[in-house]
Amino acid sequence: MLIVGCNAPSSPPSGELQVVPAMPLASSISAQATSSASSVVVAPPALPAEPERPPCTVAREPLIDNEDAFFLSTAQPAEVLVDGSALDRLSAAAQRAQSDSLIVIKDHRLVLNRRFGSAPGPIETRSATKGIAALAVLALIADGKIRSLEEPLATFFPEFGSGAKRDITLRQVMSHSSGLRHATTDADALNAQSDRLAYARALPVSTPPGTAFSYSNEATQLLTGVIATAAGEATESYVKRRLFEPLGIVNFNWKRDRAGTVQTYYGLELEAEDLARIGLLLVDGGLYDGKRVLPEALVSQLFIPSERYGGYGLCFWLDPPVIQDEARIKAFTGSKAIKAGRLDSLNGQRFDSGELYFAEVEKLLAGETLGLRALHRAGKAPLQVLREPSLAAFAIGGLGQRLEVYPKARVVAVRQHRRRPGDKQRAQEDLVTFRKMQWLMQAVLRPCKGSA
Numbered sequence: 431m432l433i434v435g436c437n438a439p440s441s442p443p444s445g446e447l448q449v450v451p452a453m454p455l456a457s458s459i460s461a462q463a464t465s466s467a468s469s470v471v472v473a474p475p476a477l478p479a480e481p482e483r484p485p486c487t488v489a490r491e492p493l494i495d496n497e498d499a500f501f502l503s504t505a506q507p508a509e510v511l512v513d514g515s516a517l518d519r520l521s522a523a524a525q526r527a528q529s530d531s532l533i534v535i536k537d538h539r540l541v542l543n544r545r546f547g548s549a550p551g552p553i554e555t556r557s558a559t560k561g562i563a564a565l566a567v568l569a570l571i572a573d574g575k576i577r578s579l580e581e582p583l584a585t586f587f588p589e590f591g592s593g594a595k596r597d598i599t600l601r602q603v604m605s606h607s608s609g610l611r612h613a614t615t616d617a618d619a620l621n622a623q624s625d626r627l628a629y630a631r632a633l634p635v636s637t638p639p640g641t642a643f644s645y646s647n648e649a650t651q652l653l654t655g656v657i658a659t660a661a662g663e664a665t666e667s668y669v670k671r672r673l674f675e676p677l678g679i680v681n682f683n684w685k686r687d688r689a690g691t692v693q694t695y696y697g698l699e700l701e702a703e704d705l706a707r708i709g710l711l712l713v714d715g716g717l718y719d720g721k722r723v724l725p726e727a728l729v730s731q732l733f734i735p736s737e738r739y740g741g742y743g744l745c746f747w748l749d750p751p752v753i754q755d756e757a758r759i760k761a762f763t764g765s766k767a768i769k770a771g772r773l774d775s776l777n778g779q780r781f782d783s784g785e786l787y788f789a790e791v792e793k794l795l796a797g798e799t800l801g802l803r804a805l806h807r808a809g810k811a812p813l814q815v816l817r818e819p820s821l822a823a824f825a826i827g828g829l830g831q832r833l834e835v836y837p838k839a840r841v842v843a844v845r846q847h848r849r850r851p852g853d854k855q856r857a858q859e860d861l862v863t864f865r866k867m868q869w870l871m872q873a874v875l876r877p878c879k880g881s882a
Contacts, residue, residue, distance in 0.1 A: 486880030489514030505539035508880030556827030564745035643739030709842030740815030
């Protein structure tokens with residue numbers, strides 16, 4: 431699922447997005463998969479062999495502002511098979527988007543670290559805070575303080591023990607399918623509350639739990655109560671002791687509401703390099719600096735698409751494998767090019783991510799995608815989304831705060847933007863949100879031919 435928005439893209443209409451469950455890991459990826467409608471998807475034909483890697487180019491602009499201030503050693507891009515020109519383009523675009531920090535790490539080596547003249551210090555991660563809250567929940571499961579992701583919310587909030595709320599689980603809260611009533615466009619109503627946890631706890635159910643994806647700040651705010659209750663200590667205290675201290679994170683701030691409660695839907699301020707530390711934890715499957723912080727089996731849960739929306743896992747956006755559906759492409763009437771069969775060669779092919787699919791579409795349509803990305807975000811593109819582990823996970827916050835994690839490629843990328851007067855208008859005009867970062871990262875991820 432291509433994610434280009436700051437927070438939540440439009441929720442996919444019910445029934446539009448077909449998520450195909452993955453086969454067990456022991457099965458070949460070319461084995462048949464069973465769809466949510468119990469139909470059979472025939473094994474897709476193999477993609478053509480990858481073209482020979484182009485030679486690595488040298489970056490024309492400085493990529494490291496101050497290598498002595500970072501916790502990892504640096505590398506020339508070609509040393510880790512990253513194209514310098516790709517990093518140049520990424521850095522230039524980030525600067526145009528008024529970024530305050532941009533980091534790219536490959537194979538535990540720093541290849542790009544730009545501040546663009548901005549002073550160091552924690553920056554509000556906004557909705558990317560949700561991803562850190564998810565890690566705290568995983569830690570509590572690892573510590574035996576929460577039984578599983580299927581734990582009913584009633585375990586933590588007694589008033590959830592009756593009525594429709596008794597069916598809400600922790601997994602549903604973290605995958606935005608709790609069914610709790612919430613604002614559909616912004617967090618203004620939630621932000622106006624003096625006790626935001628109490629407000630979220632009192633919300634009624636508007637949709638049967640587990641039946642539909644709908645991005646909810648209100649439901650995610652419940653996680654601060656879950657964490658504190660399960661841990662037996664304040665949320666920020668547990669996160670600091672259990673996660674931040676093992677990762678070496680010391681400089682952070684966490685906003686509170688007027689009741690004194692920290693937020694888990696937004697509010698955590700972190701330095702860019704500390705977001706990168708969190709990214710490395712995920713790239714290494716729960717290890718950090720050779721020490722086990724989280725179980726690998728739990729970390730892997732973050733990369734599995736949720737049942738109700740393939741572009742989201744557990745508080746992280748995803749880009750899972752897709753297959754172009756022949757029946758749906760034939761019924762698609764949004765483009766003369768599609769009607770003419772210019773995408774028919776992609777029918778039945780499996781792509782490891784939505785971004786890789788769109789790269790092929792652009793080749794066939796001379797750089798165009800005909801709005802298919804936007805349709806994909808809304809669950810309307812002629813694609814089947816496979817419920818297999820995503821090659822990437824994204825913690826994304828308003829104004830373009832981004833932590834991008836690519837475990838297979840061994841890449842972590844961070845972008846931050848510090849709030850400025852007038853940002854709301856600039857965000858509406860897409861001047862600061864840096865929506866194209868994920869697209870630009872594809873060239874960074876593509877190995878070039880250089881010195882190993």
